[in-house]
Amino acid sequence: MSTTSTTTYTFTHTATFLADVIMSNMLGILTALSIDSTRLRSGWQRDLSAIAAWIGERSLAKVVLECQQPNGTTSPIFEFPVRYESTGKGDESFVKDNAAIARWSVKIGSVPAGTTFRLVCTHSGAYTPQPGWSEANRASTAGLASRSLGTIGSGPHGSASAIVYS
Amino acid sequence: MNRSRRIAGTPVRSGFDSWAALVDVLTASLETSPNIPTGTVPPELARLDGLGPALAGGGHLDTTAIVLVADPLHVSFTIVTGGAAFDADDAGTIVPGSASAAADWRLYVPKVDPFTPALEAAAKGSGHLQIGNPPDVKKNERAASGGIDLDMIRRLAASS
Numbered sequence: 096m097s098t099t100s101t102t103t104y105t106f107t108h109t110a111t112f113l114a115d116v117i118m119s120n121m122l123g124i125l126t127a128l129s130i131d132s133t134r135l136r137s138g139w140q141r142d143l144s145a146i147a148a149w150i151g152e153r154s155l156a157k158v159v160l161e162c163q164q165p166n167g168t169t170s171p172i173f174e175f176p177v178r179y180e181s182t183g184k185g186d187e188s189f190v191k192d193n194a195a196i197a198r199w200s201v202k203i204g205s206v207p208a209g210t211t212f213r214l215v216c217t218h219s220g221a222y223t224p225q226p227g228w229s230e231a232n233r234a235s236t237a238g239l240a241s242r243s244l245g246t247i248g249s250g251p252h253g254s255a256s257a258i259v260y261s
Numbered sequence: 262m263n264r265s266r267r268i269a270g271t272p273v274r275s276g277f278d279s280w281a282a283l284v285d286v287l288t289a290s291l292e293t294s295p296n297i298p299t300g301t302v303p304p305e306l307a308r309l310d311g312l313g314p315a316l317a318g319g320g321h322l323d324t325t326a327i328v329l330v331a332d333p334l335h336v337s338f339t340i341v342t343g344g345a346a347f348d349a350d351d352a353g354t355i356v357p358g359s360a361s362a363a364a365d366w367r368l369y370v371p372k373v374d375p376f377t378p379a380l381e382a383a384a385k386g387s388g389h390l391q392i393g394n395p396p397d398v399k400k401n402e403r404a405a406s407g408g409i410d411l412d413m414i415r416r417l418a419a420s421s
Contacts, residue, residue: 102347108272112343115271119319122311127375136311140277143314147275189272189343191320200375250272 104188107151109250112189114147116248117175117255120196121160121214124173127200130162130210138227142214145225150253153179154222158214161234165209169234171261179253188251195244196257236260262333262358265326269349270340276318279340283313287329287368290359294331297364306368308383308390312376317342321373328395331366334358335395369395 118139125132135142149155160173215233239260246256266286270279288302306313316322317340326337336356341349369391370380377392384390 102344104272111275112272115276115318115342116320119276119315119321122315122379123319123375126379129378132311132379136315139311139314143275143277143318191343193319193321197374 104251106252108189109252110147110151112191112250113150113177113248113253113255114143116191117146117158118143120175120193120247120257121158121173123193123196124160124200125212128162128210129205129208130212132212135212135214141225141227145228146216148225149216149218149222150177152223154218154220156217156219158216159233161213161215162206163211163213163234164207166207170239171206171259172234172236172239174258174260175247175255176258177253177255180251189249191248192246196247199242199244199259263335263337264356264358265337265339266353266356267349268338268340269346270317270320270322270342271346272342273346273349275314276316276340277314280309280313280317283317283327283338283340286353286356289354290329290334290356291331291362291366293355293359294362294364295360297362297366305387305389308387309370309380312379312383316340316370316373316376321376322371325371325373327371328369329356329366330369330395331359331362334362365389367391367395369393 122132122135125135146155146158155177157177158175160175161169162171163169215231216228217233241258241260244257244259246254248255268279268283270276274282284303284306287306291297291302292299320342322338322340323342323345324339326339329336329338334356366389368389370384372380372393380392384392
């Protein structure tokens with residue numbers, strides 16, 4: 096006689112996982128660039144919950160981390176696009192890859208002292224308002240070179256990748 | 262007294278919540294000891310607000326443990342993520358043996374790139390947070406056993 100157990104992964108699990116991976120990578124980037132991350136750290140639970148909720152309702156298109164330099168330049172800009180599976184891949188588990196951004200952070204060095212950051216989320220379709228978030232326009236990436244940093248996390252119902260513009 | 266716990270992380274619960282569970286068990290355990298005044302542990306752990314959840318949520322504590330050393334306790338905590346999180350334990354309650362934890366407890370947080378500078382800044386000035394590897398467990402065993410060389414006993418046992 097043998098026994099087995101199975102775990103059913105829900106879309107909420109995927110949303111939680113991808114939100115965690117995106118938030119963790121954003122803090123890693125700010126730390127690597129020596130940008131004061133106090134604001135991200137203090138609002139961690141609020142922003143994590145908002146991103147997870149928007150992934151959970153499949154409305155989140157991208158999370159954008161904009162680095163705003165003292166001279167008015169916005170660079171680099173990081174995009175974290177989220178891709179959704181139309182049907183969950185029940186046999187797929189959760190995978191994360193922190194290596195790409197870690198490798199990139201070694202190369203980039205730092206940005207000018209006094210550089211701050213801003214988070215912007217873009218949506219595809221209707222979305223539910225979340226506490227602490229308001230309407231905003233994202234900065235343009237025109238004139239900046241883009242580079243894909245690859246997939247940073249994936250689950251049975253979707254994945255998140257990273258692109259840097261600098 | 263070496264122990265270890267595997268705490269369920271994301272996606273069972275968020276990195277924020279799994280870190281909070283770790284903070285809860287550390288606080289409850291340490292403050293059981295008469296050597297550690299009530300209310301003194303949370304301010305120390307609050308230095309890692311935002312950083313702890315990032316380490317947990319990013320899977321950086323899957324295999325590299327955060328280690329509490331509070332003689333005679335030596336407890337390793339991992340926060341496992343992904344599919345493995347579904348097989349992990351809850352943070353649990355008070356760590357057995359905590360009642361005799363020493364006042365000069367230390368929490369060793371691993372160096373994790375690119376977070377290390379932020380971790381070191383957060384721990385600066387703390388008497389309890391250390392960024393890096395914990396002391397050698399074997400040295401602790403030797404001290405706890407009153408100077409008996411446990412390595413030698415193991416070697417003798419292996420050769421007999």
